[in-house]
Amino acid sequence: MNCETCQLKELGQISILHTIFFHRTLTLVRPKDVDCDLFEITYVQCGLPDLEKEVDEKINQFIAWVEKHPNRRSQVCLSFFDEKNKNPSWFTSKTERIYWEQWFINLHVISPKGHGKSRSSKASTSIRGKALEEASSKRAALGLLIQEVLFQIINFANEKKDHIPPISDRIFNHEISIPSSSDSVFGWNADVLRRVLNS
Numbered sequence: 001m002n003c004e005t006c007q008l009k010e011l012g013q014i015s016i017l018h019t020i021f022f023h024r025t026l027t028l029v030r031p032k033d034v035d036c037d038l039f040e041i042t043y044v045q046c047g048l049p050d051l052e053k054e055v056d057e058k059i060n061q062f063i064a065w066v067e068k069h070p071n072r073r074s075q076v077c078l079s080f081f082d083e084k085n086k087n088p089s090w091f092t093s094k095t096e097r098i099y100w101e102q103w104f105i106n107l108h109v110i111s112p113k114g115h116g117k118s119r120s121s122k123a124s125t126s127i128r129g130k131a132l133e134e135a136s137s138k139r140a141a142l143g144l145l146i147q148e149v150l151f152q153i154i155n156f157a158n159e160k161k162d163h164i165p166p167i168s169d170r171i172f173n174h175e176i177s178i179p180s181s182s183d184s185v186f187g188w189n190a191d192v193l194r195r196v197l198n199s
Contacts, residue, residue: 003099004163006156008149010073010106011142017055017176018045019150020078020103023157024164025051025171039143043150051171058176065179066109077177078103082165097173100163103153 008016015036022031022044030047045052062076079102086096 002163003102004160005102005104006153006160007104008106008152009145010108011146011149015043015059016105016146016149016153017058017076017078018052019043019153020157021051021055021171021174022046023153024080024101027171036146038139039146041143041146041150048171055176058178062107062178069179071109073106073108074179076105076107076179078105078174079177080172080174083173100165101160 015034018034022029025046025048027048032045032047033042034045035042058076062074065074066072079099081097081099083095084098086094
């Protein structure tokens with residue numbers, strides 16, 4: 001089976017997982033619009049409490065990783081797969097995961113820089129004003145990038161459908177791989193790399 005992959009542009013946030021799931025869920029859902037706190041962007045969640053909880057737990061795990069590894073690039077991988085029985089024997093039944101789609105979310109979360117104290121209140125006010133202006137322009141640029149990535153997800157999901165296996169009314173088997181403390185300096189999860197090379 002062919003495994004399609006989508007490399008998303010580098011971002012500074014991970015909540016787009018919800019959008020990917022929304023476009024790959026074949027069960028009946030009640031879509032839920034979510035307004036992003038930092039940007040003037042609305043994205044869609046499936047409205048499935050168990051799935052939302054799973055995604056939010058992974059996001060929280062990733063945030064904890066970022067706090068321990070500030071200013072590092074990383075990658076989160078969302079994989080969809082089918083399970084096939086592989087050489088069943090009398091006492092065991094082994095299943096093999098056949099990955100049919102993987103989404104690579106490249107992330108670079110940068111910690112905000114602190115400014116030193118200044119003796120002059122005019123200089124301090126000027127520095128704070130410039131910092132606020134710079135932060136505002138960075139936020140606007142990131143908001144545009146997130147919009148671009150959301151459209152990238154929609155286009156990929158709409159154009160690439162032939163590889164999706166015929167599965168009845170349910171959520172596809174999936175796994176979300178995030179970096180762990182044992183991952184390499186480059187932020188690669190060795191398991192993800194092995195799966196990509198074997199696909």
